[in-house]
Amino acid sequence: MTKPIITKKPGRTLSRQEVESALKDFTLKVANETYEKSTSSSTDSISLSWKDVSYTITDPKSKKKKHIVKNVSGIVEPGEVLAIMGPSGAGKSSFLDLLAGRKDPKSVTGEIYLNGKPGEIKYVSTYVMQDDALMGVLTVRENIQFAADLCFPAEFSDEDRKARVQTIIEEFGLDRVADNKIGTVFVRGISGGEKRRCAIASQVLTLPKIIFLDEPTTGLDSAAAYNVMNAIVDMARRHKLAVIASIHQPSTETYALFDKLLLLGRGKTLYFGKRENAISHFEELGFACPPYANPGDYFLRLVNSDFMKDISEAEQLITSFNVSFLKSSYKLEIDAQIDDLISKSDNENFDNESITEDTPRGYPRNFFAQTMIIMKRSLKNSTRNILMYWIRVAMYVSLAILMGSTWWQVGYGQQHIGDRLSSHFFSVAFLCFMSVAGIPGFLEERLVFQRERSNRFYSVGPYVLANTLISIPFLMIVTLSFSVFAYPMIGLHGGMEKITNFLVFLFLSLLVAESMVVFISAVIPIFVAALAIVAFANGFFMVVEGYFVTKKNIPKAWKWAHYVDYQKYAFEGIVKNDLSGLTFLCEKTDQGCFCLHGGETAIKNCNFSGQNILDDLGYGEVVIYKWVFALVGLVLAFRVGFYLALLLRKNRH
Numbered sequence: 001m002t003k004p005i006i007t008k009k010p011g012r013t014l015s016r017q018e019v020e021s022a023l024k025d026f027t028l029k030v031a032n033e034t035y036e037k038s039t040s041s042s043t044d045s046i047s048l049s050w051k052d053v054s055y056t057i058t059d060p061k062s063k064k065k066k067h068i069v070k071n072v073s074g075i076v077e078p079g080e081v082l083a084i085m086g087p088s089g090a091g092k093s094s095f096l097d098l099l100a101g102r103k104d105p106k107s108v109t110g111e112i113y114l115n116g117k118p119g120e121i122k123y124v125s126t127y128v129m130q131d132d133a134l135m136g137v138l139t140v141r142e143n144i145q146f147a148a149d150l151c152f153p154a155e156f157s158d159e160d161r162k163a164r165v166q167t168i169i170e171e172f173g174l175d176r177v178a179d180n181k182i183g184t185v186f187v188r189g190i191s192g193g194e195k196r197r198c199a200i201a202s203q204v205l206t207l208p209k210i211i212f213l214d215e216p217t218t219g220l221d222s223a224a225a226y227n228v229m230n231a232i233v234d235m236a237r238r239h240k241l242a243v244i245a246s247i248h249q250p251s252t253e254t255y256a257l258f259d260k261l262l263l264l265g266r267g268k269t270l271y272f273g274k275r276e277n278a279i280s281h282f283e284e285l286g287f288a289c290p291p292y293a294n295p296g297d298y299f300l301r302l303v304n305s306d307f308m309k310d311i312s313e314a315e316q317l318i319t320s321f322n323v324s325f326l327k328s329s330y331k332l333e334i335d336a337q338i339d340d341l342i343s344k345s346d347n348e349n350f351d352n353e354s355i356t357e358d359t360p361r362g363y364p365r366n367f368f369a370q371t372m373i374i375m376k377r378s379l380k381n382s383t384r385n386i387l388m389y390w391i392r393v394a395m396y397v398s399l400a401i402l403m404g405s406t407w408w409q410v411g412y413g414q415q416h417i418g419d420r421l422s423s424h425f426f427s428v429a430f431l432c433f434m435s436v437a438g439i440p441g442f443l444e445e446r447l448v449f450q451r452e453r454s455n456r457f458y459s460v461g462p463y464v465l466a467n468t469l470i471s472i473p474f475l476m477i478v479t480l481s482f483s484v485f486a487y488p489m490i491g492l493h494g495g496m497e498k499i500t501n502f503l504v505f506l507f508l509s510l511l512v513a514e515s516m517v518v519f520i521s522a523v524i525p526i527f528v529a530a531l532a533i534v535a536f537a538n539g540f541f542m543v544v545e546g547y548f549v550t551k552k553n554i555p556k557a558w559k560w561a562h563y564v565d566y567q568k569y570a571f572e573g574i575v576k577n578d579l580s581g582l583t584f585l586c587e588k589t590d591q592g593c594f595c596l597h598g599g600e601t602a603i604k605n606c607n608f609s610g611q612n613i614l615d616d617l618g619y620g621e622v623v624i625y626k627w628v629f630a631l632v633g634l635v636l637a638f639r640v641g642f643y644l645a646l647l648l649r650k651n652r653h
């Protein structure tokens with residue numbers, strides 16, 4: 001018989017709140033059941049073990065080999081949380097990376113087992129990086145919802161996804177701030193601890209069987225650090241996940257949350273085993289942890305050789321801790337456990353050639369769905385993040401008014417031809433130059449992209465496509481917001497066709513400028529460097545554009561640059577569009593008409609055509625549609641470059 005969602009006592013009416021709450025619980029329950037069903041496989045829970053793993057690098061100067069991690073063994077069972085501790089430079093991050101399969105296999109030796117069998121760890125694990133790369137203008141729920149939309153396969157309904165998001169929000173104690181924005185430089189958002197929990201929650205939403213966390217509590221106060229670790233430990237126990245976290249100086253309470261401890265010193269194991277046994281192990285070695293001391297702090301101080309005056313004494317101490325551990329019963333116990341697991345997996349003849357074989361390797365959503373989901377988020381980010389476009393819109397409108405009042409009704413006298421041309425030059429050059437304003441917004445998004453890509457949320461193609469498509473309407477707004485003031489105020493060539501051409505050229509030049517910005521920022525994702533290079537490139541393009549120095553006078557060495565210069569196509573297109581069809585007036589003097597262009601005919605009529613100017617200045621060859629195609633080609637070239645820059649950038653997971 002189907003169980004009722006809510007039971008009502010006879011004679012009692014249910015309040016609306018009670019009904020809503022029962023419905024919410026029911027939806028969550030169904031979503032969790034659907035989720036558990038969809039993710040359960042033969043690899044329901046996984047124990048991770050490793051035997052004598054080492055990571056060695058070759059010093060580029062001395063060419064000598066150096067062990068960063070040496071002969072480390074251990075095991076983490078489902079539902080257990082392992083803390084990797086050690087002084088700075090002990091090899092914690094290197095060890096975490098090698099275990100997660102993020103190091104070059106050529107530099108790694110030893111064995112890593114999943115349930116006692118070798119397997120590809122990256123398909124059953126998630127690596128949570130230290131940074132909180134989140135979209136600051138989005139709420140906690142929106143950030144996690146985005147992950148849910150991408151990480152669960154298409155069979156999941158919207159309700160299932162929403163319910164799963166709600167569950168993880170509750171599990172990570174984020175209910176109170178679920179609809180608050182993360183925060184940006186302009187808007188104060190949630191606290192650092194909440195931010196960290198949100199970043200972690202959005203990465204472990206699919207409950208991967210193994211979770212690696214690189215210093216999840218760094219930068220947090222002890223209460224926030226405890227809350228973060230507590231949420232992780234709860235999740236590991238509830239869902240039987242194996243969690244491995246590197247950690248710096250945990251408080252006593254946070255330290256007590258861990259099940260196991262790996263203490264590293266100069267890449268060697270100084271202790272591995274149950275957390276609570278570490279105290280007796282060091283006590284047996286003559287280093288009893290004082291009563292009421294924080295054991296985490298005590299061990300770190302004990303093995304921190306950095307500040308010891310005598311280096312050889314420090315080396316000796318580390319070596320002696322390592323040797324003592326290797327001889328200890330704890331080490332024998334781990335080896336026995338790992339061997340037992342290996343032989344069990346052989347005897348039971350697990351039906352997995354490799355445990356990860358039946359784990360999906362592609363992306364949960366198809367190309368089209370990925371693009372649409374990314375576009376939806378980019379749309380929110382671009383509309384809410386004033387760094388993306390709105391600062392530019394404000395600046396362009398102000399500039400349009402400034403230009404309009406300076407070049408006010410520029411007119412058709414031949415003395416104003418230069419003014420007219422310089423207004424075209426300035427419109428293209430300044431608007432394109434100011435695309436640099438988009439660099440900070442893009443770099444913020446890029447960090448998020450990097451994390452999401454390494455977590456296999458989506459591939460590069462949909463991201464680049466979504467980024468391109470989303471920039472189009474915003475650049476149209478930017479173009480319109482400038483032109484609506486500047487065009488009539490300056491008094492440029494009227495008529496629908498002329499105005500449309502002007503808008504198309506300005507829009508396309510902005511699209512190329514924007515594409516160049518994302519391309520350069522993807523190649524060199526450092527704000528000051530990207531800014532300098534984009535500014536340099538735009539400055540250079542202004543020089544070889546053919547306005548200050550006419551095309552025929554540009555030195556041979558820079559001719560190539562003239563032809564790849566996007567500003568040239570936009571400027572020449574706008575000049576051609578504006579001048580052709582106009583008549584300009586010569587200057588009337590006592591000696592007759594003085595005409596700058598048009599020869600005898602002009603003198604006779606005391607005027608000349610815009611075409612005469614175009615021919616004289618070398619713009620006669622400009623063909624509007626060809627120049628439009630050139631700009632479209634440059635957009636494509638930079639976008640392909642952007643795609644390749646992101647694709648080829650080493651993705652370590």
Ligand SMILES: Nc1ncnc2c1ncn2[C@@H]1O[C@H](COP(=O)(O)OP(=O)(O)OP(=O)(O)O)[C@@H](O)[C@H]1O
Pocket residue numbers: 057068086087088089090091092093094095
């Ligand atoms: N690719 C590399 N080339 C040269 N040295 C390296 C390389 N990777 C790591 N090391 C060195 O190995 C040691 C361990 O580095 P690792 O970052 O793993 O330590 P850690 O314990 O995580 O340190 P911290 O707590 O300060 O982050 C350091 O001395 C580091 O300089």
